[in-house]
Amino acid sequence: MKARVNLQLLKTAAIDSGALGVLSMVVHQFSSPGRYSIAISNQGKVLKYIQFDVDAKSEVMQLDIDLAQAATLKKKAHTSATSSSKIEDQTEQIISPKGYVLFHVSSGSGYSVMVSDSLGRAVFNSMKLDNNDLFAVSLLEPGSYSMRNSIDSAAGEITVSLPPEMSGKLKDLDTQYVDVSVKKLDPQRIELISTQGLVFRTKSSARIVITKKSTPQAEAARIRQKPMISWRKLEPERK
Amino acid sequence: MAHLTIAASEKVFTGLFEAIRDNFQLTRSDSRDFGPFTASYSLKAHLEDGSLDLRADNTIQIKELDIKWDKLDLTLGIDIPEICVGGFCIIPIPFDGCLLRAPKICVFSKDPDISFTLPLGGLITSEISVTASLLTKYAINPNRPAGMNDWDAQDANPSLANHWQLFIDPKFLDVDLFDISDMVGDLLENAVDAAIDNLLGFLPGWARDLVKAIIGSAIGLIRKILDIGDDIQEWISDLLNVSFGILDFILQLIADYLANKTPIQEIEDPYPIMPADDNPNPGAPPKIVPVKIPIRDLKVYNDDKEMVIQGNVG
Secondary structure (H helix, E strand, O other): OOOOOOOHOOOOOOOOOOOOOOOOOEEEEEOEEEEEEEEEEEEEEEEEEEEEEOOOOOOOEEEEEEEHHHHHHHOOOOOOOOOOOOEEEOOOOOOOOHHHHHHHEEOOEEEEEEEEEEOOOOOEEOOOOOOOOOEEOOOOOEEEEEEEEEEOEEEEEEEOOOOOOOOHHHHOOEEEEEEOOOOEEEEEEEEEOOEEEEEEEEOHHHHHHHEEEEOOOHHHHHHOOOOOOOOOOOOOOOO | OOOEEEEEEEHHHHHHHHHHHHHHHHHEEEEEEEOEEEEEEEEEEEEEEEEEEOOOOOOOEEEEEEHHHHHHHEEEEEEEOEEEOOOOOOEEEEOOOOEEEOOEOHHHHHHEEEEEEEEOHHEEEEEEEEEEEEEEEOOOOOOOOOOOOOOHHOOOOOOOOOOEEEEEEEEEEEEEEEOOOOOOHHHHHHEEEEEEHHHHHOOOOOHHHHHHHHHHHHHHHHHHHOOOOOOOHHHHHHHHHHHHHHHHHHHHHHHHHHHHOOOEEEEEOEEEEEOOOOOOOOOOOEEEOOOOEEEEEEEEEEEEEEEEEEEEOO
C-alpha cells in the first residue's frame, strides 16, 4: 500500500492563533457554569454553531473541540425546542469549571471561534487571546521562524531542527513555553526539536503569528553562494 | 547360486551417483501471514559435491552433500505502525503528570505497509549426509499397451520395455541447519532503509528524516515488529526451517528423489543379449529377432569395495 500522508502537516508555512490550522490550538478556561455557544468561523465566515456546558458536577478537565470536524457535522434530526434558533447542533459536551476547553483543527486552516455565554455575551475570542489563555503549536519543518504578537508587535525567533540522531525518542521532548505580556515575548529566542510542543502563555491581549523565514537548506545555500564579482591579484609575468 | 552376477567398483558406483545428483533440481515458493508480518520465499536449489562411501555393513554413506541455493529470496512485509505528532503536554502537573495534553494528528491516513526482499541465495550454506542401502524395484512401463510382447516393446520409440531399477534407499538423512552469513544483518538494514525511502520518496528530505526520527531507526522498528531479538541469523533460520519447514520439505524431496524417482541404474527386462540381425537361412523371415533373457529375483548388495547385483534367468 502506498503511504497516504497528511500533507497539511508538512506544508504549514504560517501559524496563527487567530486562524487555526493543523497542529495549532488555543486553550481557554470557562470558570462560570452554564451553557456556552461557539461560533466556528473559517476565514471570517461563520460555518457552524455548537454548544457545550460547564457544570460544577463534572469531573472532565479537558474538552477537545475539533473545529474542522464540528463544522462539517451534519445537522441532527431534531434539535432542542428551547435552544436558540442559531443553534444547529445540540451537543452533549460537558466540562468542569476547573477544566480547559481546547480548540484545535484536524484538517484545513483559517479557523477561529467566538464563544458566548447563555446571555449572549462574548466571553472568548480566539482572534484576540487574553490573560491566562494558551496558544499551543508543534512545528515540524526545520528552519528559522519569526514569532510575533500582531496586537502589540512584540517579536522573537524560533529555530527548529531535526534531532541529530534518529533517536526515536521525540515523544519524550519537554514542552517549551513563551510568556506573552505587553510588548514582550519571553524568551525571545526559542530552539525547538521538530515536533516539540511550544506553548504561549498570554498575560495580555495577543494574536500570535509564526512565520517560516528559511529552511536549513536555503540558509546553507545562501552561505555557500559565491559573489558575482570577485577580485584577484595578478602576478607579474616572468620573462 | 545366482545365474547372473554383476559387480561395480566404488569408483563406478560414485559415477552413477554423481549423474543423478547433478540432475536434482528444486524450485518452490510459499507465503504465510504471521500476524504482525507476512513472509514469503522463492527458492531454487541443486546439489553439489558429497563424498560417497561403500561400507561393509551393506550400506552406503554420502557425506557433505551440499545444497546450493541458486536463489533463496525471502520477502518480508510489515505494516508501519501509526506515526503521529502532537500529544505533548500543554499544562503539566508538577511531579504528577499532565493536566492538559495536545491531541495527536497522524502523519499517515492509514498504516502503510512495506515489503523488502532479502536475497539469501549466496549467503546460506546447507549440508546433507545420507546413510542408505541399495534397493531394486521392478518397473512396469505404464505406457505399454496390454498384450504387447517384449520385442515390440523394445522396438517402440520411445521404448516401452519394462525395467529392473536400482535405487539408493535413504535410511537416515542428517542436515546441518542453515548456516547464514553474518552479512545478512547489513542486508536487512539496507533493504529496510531502501524500502522506507521508497515508501516516503515523494516527501521532502526533512519530512523523510522526521518520519524516521519518529519511528526510530528503521532497523530497530523492523526488529521490534518481527521480534528478531539479537540474533538475526537464528531468526531467519527459524523462519525458514521451523515456520516454513523448508528443510523438512527438501529432505523429503531428496529421499523421494533417491528412493523412488531416480534410479541410479536401469536394466531392461527381458534383457537383450543379442540384437536383431539378418537371417542367413534361405526361405525364412529376412530378420531374426533379438535374443532376450528374462531376469528375475534381482537383488543388490554392497560391501566396502564394490556393489554387487545378482539375479536369476527364467
